[in-house]
Amino acid sequence: MSEIAKERGPKFRRRAEARPDEVLDAALELFIEKGFAATRVDDIAKRAGLSKGTVYLYFPSKEALLEGLVRRAILPIADSALAAIRDYEGDPRIVLSMVLRMLAGRIADPKIIATPKLIFREAMSFPDLAKMYRAEVLDRVLPAIEGLIRKGVEQGYLRQVDPSLTVRSIMGPVMLHFAMAEIFGITPEGGLHMDKLVDNHLTILFDGLSAPPSAKTWSAS
Known part of the structure; x- marks a missing residue:
């Protein structure tokens, strides 16, 4: 193999490895700008600087692009949350604070x-997207948080609350924050300020959720 060929090989392999992300970046920009329905695969290919056939090589449909965006952006956050919650022992308020602040930090990007934002806009029109998001994110994370709450109640860290409903109370303000901005155009001055929202939410949440010290069931953990 010539020296030129040796130099070109790894470069082109790196380029090929980067193409799915380039396609997803272009798709995300256009979905936000024009909406999912109005965006054509031709538009995405042009924005990414690729042929239409190359786009289809990685993503066989526009719906697959939506799923790819969710898997790229949201699944790592879900996996991090599950890693923090899994097998945790002790005061659940500590790990809940960590998870919510991690969420705020990640989505500041x-x-x-x-x-x-795109999911909020398109999920009602594309039920398969909602099903995929539920299966790969909600059906994994929500039961883990519910189990954490249940254990916290049993050990006396938290009041006697319904774990399933409490999960909704924990996640509800974050979802409503997005909905108010994306559906109704009601956004706090200066942006979403997810870090401030989470800090404010945790203060209100824990003042109401925490059990009195006398209820704590002490253990070696």
């Missing part, structure tokens, strides 16, 4: 927060 404009490229990441664009995907939840």
Whole structure:
């Protein structure tokens, strides 16, 4: 193999490996700008600087592009949350604070927060997207948080609350925050301020959720 060929090989392999992300970046920009329905695969290919056939090589449909965006942006956050919750022992308020603050930090990235915004806009029109998001995110994370709440109640860290309903109370303000901005155009001055929202939410949540010290069931953990 010539020296030129040796130099070109790894470069082109790196380029090929980067193409799915280039396609997803272009798709996300256009879905936000024009909406999912109005965006054509031709538009995405042009924005990415690729042929239409190359786009289809990685993503066989526009719906597959939506799923790819969710998997790229949201699944790593879900996996991090599950890793923090799994087998945790002790005061659940500690790990809940960590998970919510991690969520706020991750979605402060404009490229990441664009995907939840897109889900809010398109999920009602594309039920398969909602099903995929439920199966790969909600059906994994929500039971883990519910189990954490149940254990916290049993050990006396938390009041006697319904774990399933409490999960909704924990996640509800974050979802409503997005909905108010994306559906109704009601956004706090200066942006979403997810970090401030989470800090405010935790203060209100824990003042109401925490059990009195006398209820704590002490253990070696």
